[in-house]
Amino acid sequence: MAKVKNKRNSGLADKVHNKKKSEINKKKLNPFEVHINREKLKVLGKKSKHDRGLPGVSRAKAIQKRKETLGTEMKLMHKTNAFIDRRIGExxxxxxxxxxxxxxxxAERVKQHNKKNIYNLADDEVLTHRGQTLEQIEKFDDPRSDDEEDEDGRKFGGLGDEFVADGHFGGGMLSKTDAKDGAKSHKDLIEQLIAExxxxxxxxxxxKEQTLDLTEKLDSEWKDLQPVVFKKMKTEESAIEKLLSQAEKKNMDYDKMMRELKFEKRGTPSDGLKSDEKQAKEERARLEQLxxxxxxxxxxxxxxxxVKSKQTKVKHRSAEDLDDNFELDDEHDFMLAYDKDGKPLVPEKVLKDFSVPNAKPKFDDGISDTSDEEDEGDDDSDDEENQDQSQSQNDDESDDASDKSEDSNKKTKSKDKNKVKLVSNKNDDSSNDDESSDDDSEDIKPEAKNQKPEVKSKAKEKPKENGHKPEEKKTKKTEEDTILFQNSKDDDSSDDDDDGSEEESEEDEDEDGEGNEVDLNNLNDLKESDGESDVEQEPEDVEKIGSFFDVDDGEGDKLKELLTGKTPAQQASALQNLIKSYDPSLSEKNKDKLTKLFAYMLQYINDLFSDLKEESDVIKAFLIFDRLAxxxxxxxxxxxxxxxKYIAELLKEKYGQxxxxxxRVPDMDTLIFFKLISLLYPTSDFRHPITTPSxxxxxxILTTCRFNDAYSISRGLFVTTLLLEYTxxxxxxxxxxxxxxRGILYLSAxxxxxxxxxxxxxxxxxxxxxILNLEEDCSKMDVEGKMAARDFxxxxxxxxxxIRCLSTSMGILKEFFDYFNxxxxxxxxxxxHLKLVGRIDLDLYPAKVANRANQIIKYMRAGLEVKTFTPLTREKxxxxxLRLYEPDIQEVFTGSKSAKLSREQAxxxxxxxxxxxxxxxxxxxxxxxKSYIGSVKIRQKIHSDNIRKEKVKQIYKDASIQQGxxxxxxRIK
Amino acid sequence: MAAVQPNPNFAKMISAQLRNKATHNNLADILEMFEAETDNYTPLLLTVEVIFTKLLRRGELLEGIVPLKPADNSPEAQYKRWLRECFEAAQTRILECIRRGRMSSRLQALVTACKLMQAEGKHPLEGSSGFYFPSVRLKNIFNVLLDPEISMSAPIARFQEFTEYKDVQQYGLKVLSTIAYRKSPTSIYMQNYLELLDKLLICEIPTETKIKGKERDGEEKEEKLLCGTEDKAPFPYNPGVCRRYANRCWGFACQWPLCQDSRTHRRALLLLVERLMPLLNRPHLATDMLCDSLDAGGPISMLALQGVLELVRRHNIDYPDMYDRLYAMFEPEMFATRYKRRLMHLADIFLSSTHLPESLVAAFAKRLSRLALVASPEDAVGLLQLVANLLLRHPALKRMICYEDTPAIMSNDPYVMEETCARSSRALGSSLWEVWALRRHPAPALAAAAATVLQPATDRAAPLALTAPDLAANFDAELKKRFKTIEMNFVRPQGMTTPSGERVMQYWELMA
Incomplete structure (x- = not known):
């Protein structure tokens, strides 16, 4: 019975069992059966599988196998018997x-009770589940069952010691306990036992229940707590990053989502907030890069x-390369990919060659120089965009607010202008903003104020309803309406924003007379006020700013009006406001307007510096320039x-003049622009569109002009200083x-x-x-070393x-000298120079200047004396x-040729x-x-022959017996 | 003819004069008006010009002189005679005008005189069938132009437009040779003379070899004639005659003290060098003058150098210390002269000989590069090109830019700048450190030029032709250059101080 069962459910359990058995039975090799294959070539590191074999064994195995398969098949060949499945209910x-x-x-049970098995009592059946005995299956791994074990290790059904002692072993004569308690009936005892x-x-x-509850509770609490613990860092993220993460969430791919659904989320990782140090570091890195x-x-x-050729790696060179620098275009194709904004992630140069459809037009001045400004404007460099972005972020809120206020403004305006004061509180707010941002005190120059009304009367700008102006300007303007009641007219007349008036206003515009009237006292005031930096936005300015680009032409004049008659600090803040109010992020056209403003400012500076007659003018001009730069x-x-383009035009014009x-040396109205250029553009470039021409x-100027008077010499020195700065x-x-x-030294020698x-x-x-030779003894004179504005x-x-010329030129000379050490x-x-300096009578000069000059001379002499001359050589x-090729070393040598092949090929x-x-x-x-079959057949044949022979013999035997x-x-007969 | 009618009044007079003989007094009036005017004669001149050209064309001035016949006294003839008198008077007035008044009217007077001369040449006063050139008129004009007191350079320059005519050239040289003889003329006269001669020779007079070539080409059609007309015989232009006259003119000039005044000297040399040298019969006669001039120094010697070069190249003149003199001319002062380009060009030719000693050429290279250190960018580029050519032509100079032996550090430059003898200046042991320094010049063109000089020519590249860059070209070229990006300073300035390194405020106290 058991045998049958085993056959039927020959399952895992048995297999395991058998395996163990087979391992034990693993036969030892019979040395006579082993055949050793001789190795002809020994290859290092090669694992030989076939160094020894068991020919007899394996042959026997094979024959056995065939016997089981082919043999049975042969046996069954040409037999018509069928296999019948007799399983019940199959x-x-x-x-x-x-x-x-x-x-x-x-059916099994019935079989068990047949005659044969009646007496087989011991052979109990073994219960299995899926072929495994229940013993094997049972693991009893209920986690809670651990608790059930009795800690006390009590025996005897968990009865107390005392009770056991009394109940089981108590009584008898010697124990007094019984007597004390009195007689306890057996029944009581039992009851006590049960109750206990x-x-x-x-x-x-x-x-047990309590602990279970507690565990569950703890589990659930932990689950609640988990996200909190991990999210704690995330709460400190900045708003931008939150936005970013949201955006990322949106384009979450399927896998991620699936995983998220699958696994519980355990808080999201986050970038730490950038500390100040880190920001500073990044900034430094950026500057270093630049x-x-x-x-x-x-x-x-x-x-x-x-430098480049040194840097570039040697590309692959073919064996047939003739060293003729013929270049193969075998650059790797790049994978075109897009970042999340839809910009292609490709190097710039590639972008230029391949016209990627979605790509932004690349900023290329060489081409776009002639095209519209607007086009070019879009493609400005990154930092600007960054700026814009940040600005736009800042302005977002204000924009919203401005919309509202604009609406209200429109209403009030159209209905009744006197009611405009309703919005005055807003105006206060904004003006406060201005003040706080400018960090200004509440001081106004009286003169500036006095001049205002005249200017105002001239100004006939009409404030205009312009959709894209920030709130503050708007409200201020409306207040202006209440003040300048007469001036405000219909807005329609000035609606058109024409850009046609781009031409620069004429060069020879005369400076306003006011500047000349400012005497030195006022100048000092100017300077002082600089320190205080006092500007309160004057209402007139606001109006002017608001309507700066509204009227068709005359912005240049307007700018002049806006700026003249003010302290430099006031001018600067007025300009700042002007620029702020036309920020490019506020409107598309503002960029053009600011561009125009740039031209007008150039014009303003030009006017400012032309016809400087007085020292105070010069100082004032420089003070203003300092602020505006x-x-x-x-x-x-x-x-x-x-x-x-503007600056190039300006340079061209000045050059023509x-x-x-x-x-004749050009006047300050030319020279100042060199200074401006050095502020704006890098002067060190080998070639630069602006700095090189300038x-x-x-x-x-320095090679062609005549230097024979104070005018030319002072300007010449200024240019020289500029050149020093440029280089x-x-x-x-x-x-x-x-x-x-050298010339200056010559003139003073x-x-x-x-x-x-x-x-x-x-x-x-x-x-x-x-002409610069000092003839009198000035050694007692107190002269500062610097050139001054009055020299102009x-x-x-x-x-x-x-004296100052000499000391300055010596200083500059030393710096130039150091360039070429x-x-x-x-x-x-x-x-x-040294020869010429030797001819200058330094004793006549003030001691300080003479000392300095002597030091420089000594320094230069020393420098020249230790100078060594190395003949020019070329780099060896x-x-x-001979051309050698790198051995083709593979990182992992497999010995197989397929290593080189691609995956599919392999x-x-x-x-x-x-x-x-x-x-x-x-x-x-x-x-x-076949041979097996053959051998079987021949064996059968032999076998059958033998049988036949036997039979024949038998027949012969019988026949002979019969014959006998x-x-x-x-014979008997 | 006169396109501009200056005055309606004059226009009326002209038409009246031309139409009606009765109103001929107009002419007299016009001539009298010359007296009244002091400054601007232009309208008057134009009027006179128009009237007389018309009259000449009509032949009203033509006087048929028949031999052995008494003078005709008919009113016609008298009128004619009167007209001729007027013509002569007008001529004298016009010539006077060349000297007086404002410049434009002076020039106009000259033009008018020439135009009348042309008209007369085309329609001679005496009837003739052959070619006729009114040499007398030309002589008068020349007499005016060769004023001993006033510099006539402007009218002479204007006269250039007429010297392009072959007949004017030939007759002009002839006339000039007749009036040139004069002892101890003033320097102004000499200058005027030289200038006029210069202008007369502006059209190249072909030498014999050239003529033959030309005749075959049949290029004579192109010749411009001032007084030529179709119906008359062609003008017999003779280069040989021209040359003879030119020689004669120069012969007279040679007797004058040309070398006293530097301006005259310069002018004479310029004339000699530019125009006359190929024409002279015996150019070596000018050797003395050229040699003296060469010693004079400055621009004069630069000009003389060209003449000497011509003599040396064409006429087998041996000049001692030629190269030392050339060497001495390369001084910083040369940049101030206007002949610096010429000098560089000449030096290029002089030094193009490959048989020059290396030490000499090296000295030149060294000196040129030394000068380039103080020159303006344009001159420096020229000098560097010259140096580059030297290095190309004389491979031995390669050691000045790449020293082959183990370089020993020297304590000073072996080259001696002060040495007057080029060969002993020990330049070969030196290197062109100056060019090395110029690689750091701010003008990109110059820096590039310096870099190319230092770049050793691997094979014998052809020497560059010296270009003459315009002064303004550099600036404009840089402005026009297109750039991919416009780099800006990356630090925002706070006020007037440059973040990268302020120097102006260090040396200037501008805001106090």
């Missing part, structure tokens, strides 16, 4: 699996190429291309500037006709010489001027080596070899099968 579909089992089980045990059980149960770029630009093209930078940043009178312009980073050699200094010294044009021998207006050369030509450049060309290759192998194997198997008997009978 064929009837009505019976379910359960019923089938039940029916079979019943019940109580204990109940307690136990209760306790600086590096600048240095790269500083080098000439050739040098750049040289940053705004030039801001404006040029908003639209680089057009501002570059200068060309008309080449011998440098050429300056050098030309401070690049350390370029500007011969004209160095030569100019004591030269005689008899003892001439070589001069270089534009300075001429024996002409204008000694000087008409007569005085001793003071002479590494160059041999330093000697040629500066030796003439290395002899051209796969197909593998399959092919497998097929081949299998084919071979199959053929061999078939061959063996017959013969016997015959």
């Amino acid at each position: 064929k009837s579909a009505q019976l379910s699996a359960e019923e089938r089992m039940v029916a079979r089980f019943a 045990s019940k109580k204990r059980k109940a307690e136990k149960q209760k306790e 600086e590096k770029e600048r240095e790269l630009r500083m080098m000439g093209e050739e040098e750049q190429i040289a 940053p705004y030039f930078y801001d404006l040029s940043q908003t639209n680089k291309v057009s501002s570059k 200068y060309k008309k009178r080449q011998k 440098m050429i312009f300056m050098t030309e 401070i980073l690049s350390k370029r050699l500007v011969p004209s500037a160095i030569n100019f200094l 004591n030269v005689t006709v008899l003892n001439p010294i070589q001069v270089v044009p534009p300075f001429r021998l024996h002409k204008d010489s000694k 207006t000087l008409t007569e050369i005085n001793n003071d001027f002479k 590494d160059i041999e030509a330093q000697v040629y450049l500066f030796e003439p 060309k290395r002899p051209k080596a 796969e197909s290759q593998r399959l092919k070899t497998k097929y081949k192998k299998e084919m071979k194997g199959a053929l061999r198997e078939i061959r063996r099968d 008997e017959l013969n016997k009978l015959k």
